[in-house]
Amino acid sequence: MSAGALPRPTRAYGPGLDPEPPVLRDIGSDEAITDELLGKVLHPPKWLKWALLVTAGGTGLLLLAVAYTLVTGIGVWGNDIPIAWAFAITNFVWWIGIGHAGTFISAFLLLLEQKWRTSINRFAEAMTLFAVVQAGLFPLLHMGRPWFFYWLVPYPSTMGVWPQFRSALTWDVVAVATYLLVSILFWYLGLVPDLAAMRDRAPERWRRRVYAVFALGWYGSARNWSRWRIGYGLLGGLAAPLVVSVHSIVSSDFAIALVPGWHSTIFPPYFVAGAIFSGFAMVVTLLVPARHVYGLQHVVTERHLDNIGKMLLATGWMVLWSYVVEIWSAWYSGDTFEQYVYLVARPFGPYGFLFWTVLACNCLAPQALWWRRVRRSPLVLWFIAGAIQVGMWTERFFLIVTSQSRGFLPSSWNLYRPSIVDVSLLLGTLAFFCFLFLLFLRFVPFVAISELKALRHELAEEKRHG
């Protein structure tokens, strides 16, 4: 399209006439912003020590529950036939879904050159890493004998047996391992220049030494930056399809089974939309308090909150649409079992209250985000995100459990009740996740400083020419 074909600039459209709040607000000189953001890591707030202690206690609960499960066997969980997959798989699907928003922000928004990505990508990527760590724990424990996990890896064993790669469970292993490793590489490559700044700026010698090791000797020459830009872009491009593929593969665990309520081709896109939805909710849950406590209002502005709110609304509608399609397909299929699970067992069965909770949390609550004032109000946004977190966890749970509890044979119908160990594992991973995230806030420059400075100059340049 030639420049002549573009609409003429008006009051509503045109360079320098962006009606939205700015992406960055008076962040000062390069030196000021570097010192400010590094200072938040060098001089942590006092409460951080206590928060670390509390979450470490919660992590202790997790270790205790894991140890008890390993020593006694997974009979201590509430799972029983016919409900063999319950809390563990729910938690796995939920946690890994949360990671997706981090990758979406860091990869998709990088490729789309979205300026609001810069302030929050490091946060979101860290969230992804820690969520995937929690997720990986559950399939391992669910195996019952996790010390044999390497049987899923194709190594030449004396048993002469190979893993069965036509099973979706082996796909999961590769998908989750790839996701974790690629997320680490992407996160670390972006982090190296900021670790170098930390190396050059930290006041104490020991700190400079430690950061120097992690900065890998980065010295920012033009040739290094050129290669860095290419490599970072490539990693973004490679991570972008993972946003779609990982949860599609996870959904295949269900979709390729014949269980009523699982055997559906809508599952991959439905799971991916739900993953990004719950992930953005987790971004809000972590970002809003961190923004407030660390005083990041000039770096993470209402623009960011507003955009995240819009993402929540859009993915929320995709999820709602998936619910509708799913239920409609079940009705239209004419299959008695599908119809029973979707139209009777889920909304009106023994787990019926969960169905209505999901609708309230995932479909009703996000509608408040149609209002700009809601999207830009941190507190209200935070509460809506909390509702979505609850809703998405509940959705995974009821999707997994109702189908198994109301299968083909009414004589094998049964109900699932979580044991105290199940609940401890869920709460334990929440604490462990927060613990890792607080460690990240304590030791790592949590806003991408070098990228932020580049953005500052880019915006200044735009303003000058605008």
Place this chain on the structure above:
Amino acid sequence: MGETIFVAEFDSPATILAAAERVRELGFGELDAVTPFPIAALERPLRVGRSRLRWAVLLVGLGAAALAFWILHWTNAVDYPLNVGGRPLDSYPTDVPIVFESAVLGAASAAFAGVLLGARLPRLHHPLFELEGFERTTVDRFWLLVANVTDATDAASEEERGALRAELERMGARSVRTASRQEVRP
């Protein structure tokens, strides 16, 4: 006496860019810069060549995919064929997820390794770190490195050096100093 490298310090991307273009016009062949963040526009005056990283990433990714496909096929269809309800042993649709994920993992590892190895990293130390004020180049200072390739003992080159220094200062350099090649690049 070794070759002389001019180290000119600037305080904004715009000034270092203008200076790099000017020095390039004057005919100095060997330029480099040290900056706190990537400045894409600098790559043209500094003659940063096209990196082969993209091709390396593509090749490693395809290689990883091929390897994964071979492992899936050989283990499940050749070495240990297991008949599950008469389903095909070399079932290509079920190979797609693992082959794809392996390609991504291989390519991503190559991209990461390529950026580091291309920069001869990781390393614990670099001679540049010794130069005074280097620590500001990760914060808000932009260094332009210009190699003066003529012999330092030559009287004519003395004049040329003076001219280069004056030009760099005219272009807004905060300071201009010299270092030997060993001090800048090992």
